Amino acid sequence: MAETATQNASIALYHYLCQYIVGSEENVKTIRMMSTARDNLQSNKTWTVITSGSLGEGLMMRGSDLDVMLVSKLIEVCEGTNVYFNANKTYFTLEMEDTQPGFTKLRLVHSNGRKILKYCDEIGSNFYCSNLSFKQVFPFDMFSTLHGTCISDRDGLLDFAYCLHSKLWITPAKQWVTRSNNSWPRYDVKQAIVKHGVLFVAVGVKGSSQEELEWRISFSVGEKLLMYSFTHTQLLCYALLKILLKFVIVLDKDCKELLCSYFMKTILFWICEELPSSIWKPENLMYLVI
Known part of the structure; x- marks a missing residue:
């Protein structure tokens, strides 16, 4: 009963x-x-627009704001340097040795001009992408509030997160692909997630001595595909x-x-x-x- x-x-x-x-x-x-x-x-030639958060997942619930990820098409992230470089793009490589799990620094390995250097900090003979400088690309008269990973409008209803993209799945996340032996997620869903690659969001570990140089590793698109399944x-x-x-x-x-x-x-x-x-x-x- x-x-x-x-x-x-x-x-x-x-x-x-x-x-x-x-x-x-x-x-x-x-x-x-x-x-x-x-x-x-x-989306345009410079940015890929991805609606994330609840709305991107298909949930229109009361009180939800609009979360949008802006992914640069002119910059790519690679785990190693033994890859083919498109001369017209800028490339950064991962450096995770002295960062907390889930975060990385991005070291410049190739660029077709010096413009990218204004978003970088020089350390020794290397240049590292600054998440703070990268976020300041946005027009601050319209979106004036820094909210964690995002830049928000005055009313807090619209959040933009600047991101960089790696087309290839990264080594620290490879275990996820083979972890589950059950029927969820399906093989084709896993393959679609891996094929998309990984995002890097412009935010570091709060209070870290190198906070402005750290980028959070994000699987937002993968999570979105999991929600779709x-x-x-x-x-x-x-x-x-x-x-x-x-x-x-x-x-x-x-x-x-x-x-x-x-x-x-x-x-x-x-x-x-x-x-x-x-x-x-x-x-x-x-x-x-x-």
């Missing part, structure tokens, strides 16, 4: 979320298609975790700074790897969240 009541409550919650909070599977697909179309129209039940679980965080957890002053929606997403990714795909059904929604 108790199990049946929980299943019925889960199905009722599923339909409520579909109708009033998240939308149906078709609604989510439409939001994603619109975001992709907008990104393609706004979710069943609707998995997506609703994520939405419920975001609601729990925003309207319950952050109201406790002792917990307010401990968790963020990114942690919730990462936890859900781990759970999806561990649990069989067959369990992600509407009638299990409350059990899965609790």
Whole structure:
């Protein structure tokens, strides 16, 4: 009886979320298609535009801002220097020996001009890309607030994050490709993520002695593709975790700074790897969240 009541409550919650909070599977697909179309129209020869955050994942929830990643097409990052260099592009290579996990410094290895040097700090005989100088490319009269990795507008509704791109998957992340033996994520999803490569966001470790020279390694596009591979039940679980965080957890002053929606997403990714795909059904929604 108790199990049946929980299943019925889960199905009722599923339909409520579909109708009033998240939308149906078709609604989510439409939001994603619109975001992709907008990104393609706004991208140009210099920048690739990628809508990230909840909207990029297909969630239009109350209070969500618009997160946009601007990825330079004129600069590439490579893990080694034994690669083919396009003479018209600038290349940086990774230096992770003295940085915390998840961060790297970017050392200049090739450029077709000296213009890039105004975004670099010279250390010895090498030049390293400064994340602070790189962010200042943006017109600060319109977007005047530095907000972590992003530059925000005055109202805090629009966040831009400057990024650089490596077309190749990097060595520290190779273990992820073979880690999961379960059915999620599917092989084709993994291959699409690896094929895209890795992003580097203009922010360092807060308080680090070389904070302005560090760049955060980002798998935002990969995470977006993982979200796209979710069943609707998995997506609703994520939405419920975001609601729990925003309207319950952050109201406790002792917990307010401990968790963020990114942690919730990462936890859900781990759970999806561990649990069989067959369990992600509407009638299990409350059990899965609790």
